[in-house]
Amino acid sequence: MEIAIISGKGGTGKSSISAAFATLAEPVVLTDCDVDAANLYILFDPEHEEEESFVGGEKAVIDRELCTNCGICISYCAFEAISFSPEGVIISETACDGCHLCKRICPHGAIHMVDNDDSRLYTGSFRNGRMVYGRLAPGEENSGKLVNLVREKARKQSKAFGMETIIIDGPPGIGCPVISSITGVDQVVIVTEPSLSGLHDLERAADVSGSFGIQTRVIINKADLDEAMSDTIETWCRERGLAVVARIPFNPEVVEAMVNCKSISEWAPDSETSQILRETWKGILHGKS
Amino acid sequence: MTDHKPLKIAIASGKGGTGKTLVATNLFHTLISNDIKTSLVDCDAEAPNAKLFFEGKLEKSFAVTQQVPVIDENLCTYCGKCYEYCHYNAIFILPPARVIKVIEDLCHGCGACTVACKFGAITEKPMPLGEVRRYALEGSQSLVESCMKTGVFSPVAVIKAGIKEAGNGQTVIMDAPPGTSCPFIQTVDRADFVVLVTEPTPFGLSDLRQSVETLKRMKKPCGVIVNRTGLGNHALYDFLEQEDIPLLMEIPFERNIAHTYAQGRKLKDLDPAWETRFLNLFEKIILENGNSHHKR
Ligand code: SF4
Ligand code: SF4
Ligand code: SF4
Ligand code: SF4
Numbered sequence: 135m136e137i138a139i140i141s142g143k144g145g146t147g148k149s150s151i152s153a154a155f156a157t158l159a160e161p162v163v164l165t166d167c168d169v170d171a172a173n174l175y176i177l178f179d180p181e182h183e184e185e186e187s188f189v190g191g192e193k194a195v196i197d198r199e200l201c202t203n204c205g206i207c208i209s210y211c212a213f214e215a216i217s218f219s220p221e222g223v224i225i226s227e228t229a230c231d232g233c234h235l236c237k238r239i240c241p242h243g244a245i246h247m248v249d250n251d252d253s254r255l256y257t258g259s260f261r262n263g264r265m266v267y268g269r270l271a272p273g274e275e276n277s278g279k280l281v282n283l284v285r286e287k288a289r290k291q292s293k294a295f296g297m298e299t300i301i302i303d304g305p306p307g308i309g310c311p312v313i314s315s316i317t318g319v320d321q322v323v324i325v326t327e328p329s330l331s332g333l334h335d336l337e338r339a340a341d342v343s344g345s346f347g348i349q350t351r352v353i354i355n356k357a358d359l360d361e362a363m364s365d366t367i368e369t370w371c372r373e374r375g376l377a378v379v380a381r382i383p384f385n386p387e388v389v390e391a392m393v394n395c396k397s398i399s400e401w402a403p404d405s406e407t408s409q410i411l412r413e414t415w416k417g418i419l420h421g422k423s
Numbered sequence: 424m425t426d427h428k429p430l431k432i433a434i435a436s437g438k439g440g441t442g443k444t445l446v447a448t449n450l451f452h453t454l455i456s457n458d459i460k461t462s463l464v465d466c467d468a469e470a471p472n473a474k475l476f477f478e479g480k481l482e483k484s485f486a487v488t489q490q491v492p493v494i495d496e497n498l499c500t501y502c503g504k505c506y507e508y509c510h511y512n513a514i515f516i517l518p519p520a521r522v523i524k525v526i527e528d529l530c531h532g533c534g535a536c537t538v539a540c541k542f543g544a545i546t547e548k549p550m551p552l553g554e555v556r557r558y559a560l561e562g563s564q565s566l567v568e569s570c571m572k573t574g575v576f577s578p579v580a581v582i583k584a585g586i587k588e589a590g591n592g593q594t595v596i597m598d599a600p601p602g603t604s605c606p607f608i609q610t611v612d613r614a615d616f617v618v619l620v621t622e623p624t625p626f627g628l629s630d631l632r633q634s635v636e637t638l639k640r641m642k643k644p645c646g647v648i649v650n651r652t653g654l655g656n657h658a659l660y661d662f663l664e665q666e667d668i669p670l671l672m673e674i675p676f677e678r679n680i681a682h683t684y685a686q687g688r689k690l691k692d693l694d695p696a697w698e699t700r701f702l703n704l705f706e707k708i709i710l711e712n713g714n715s716h717h718k719r
Binding site: 142143144145146149170171173176177210212213228229231232233234235238239270272273274275277305306307308309310313327328329330331332334335338341342345356359360363384386389392393395 | 438440441444469470472475490508510511531532533534535538571573574575576577578600601602603604605608609612624625626629630633636637640641654655656678681682684685686687
């Protein structure tokens, strides 16, 4: 069973909850799909058995020797990445989308493309199973593609090691990498927090998972910071037909656990938070809502 | 207040939820209530919510579009040149069956296929990517919101349009999108100074390292605000010292602060001293920005 844990936005405690689930269960394959800012590896310090590079995109580069500064390429680039400068025509590395058009039209063959292959995909073992995670080099696009690779790898690990449960810690937001993280999973868990923006982000996340028709559950984290708002969120969920499966109180021990590189279930297994999470996880695994 | 030229300040963080919007909205509020002409641009186009903190009248809104190709099947010879030119696999072609299609979701609007077609079979039409909204607040201040349509490939074009809408004549605060990928880069690329908001935890430090590395490569000056001090450990401060990055402000972890923010209110409602703190922050940013020592 593949379970994706997402949130409309970062900072809701999604990774801490994923970490707790990952250490509660039978051995699992833990997948960090937040390839922009993967950080579950900090808690779990996995053994890297495999490291693969991933070409996230390409950038155009001008060969000064061949360029005549005719400026033709400037008018063709739809991303305004090419401009005149005192040193001659230049391409902005940050603005270039890698579309190849300038290379094709330059009459002097002065442009070539170079690969960005700084992104990585890691596979290894951690204390409760296998772990797969990606790391996108800064400024790279194609995070959706990297997420797909990470998930493919996770499925192979699941087969090879006989670990049936795959936990996917998804990226924040509602863009392409999130869609890549939830397509084809069995369940989505949205983590939210009791604030106006929390509700707003939840709505957007629920729209995305709803549009895929995946069974979706909601966890309200730090619920006691604003009980009234938590109630509002719960009502909203009920109207949408979404089950709120847990209200987790704010607990500084979660941060303490993290500072000590542990999940809350490892750090304080008897705390209220850990107990709620244990029950919630059981419910998720057994399909109860 | 120090004399200064209009400054573009990006408020960013490696990851969402570190308090970036808290800082952006409170700084903005402080500046406008002190008559410093400022615009706030919400560049978190995937989930904009700075507007929740202000009362404002919608003054203007416009769609941000991208050009996508339209293929005239009567003119098409199925030569496949456009397919060859499209680097994003957005054109689907089956010459024997005389089928050609544009997959709009994959199209980046680069225009290569239009250049490729020697038979005049391709024209372009605008496709909506999202919307930019400008809200008028008190005085001549404004809040600009970039909002991406669900399912669109990348928010970058909508973000750029939002920043452009804010103009150049005054101080601009940009509430940057999370992460260090394209949307983040496109936002901070347009800033004079970047404020990174982080937390003193291992996750916070890991995200901060990545952001700092990126900003160094881009040669952007930056400073750090540590949020939720008191939770977590000291490793973050050691990192700042070691990297010679100015610590601009600290915000303690207090239930009250979280609660005030969650309700869409400002910190000065909690304690008027916050207004002075945010003014000091602004002074520090101006100073640091003029301090070439920190220009990286
Ligand atoms: S089209 Fe080629 S030769 Fe002309 S300015 Fe561009 S790179 Fe240089
Ligand atoms: S590859 Fe495309 S985006 Fe990059 S500079 Fe050339 S034309 Fe512009
Ligand atoms: S505009 Fe560019 S991305 Fe879109 S179909 Fe044409 S070649 Fe492909
Ligand atoms: S390049 Fe023009 S003629 Fe050739 S397949 Fe594409 S649209 Fe048809």
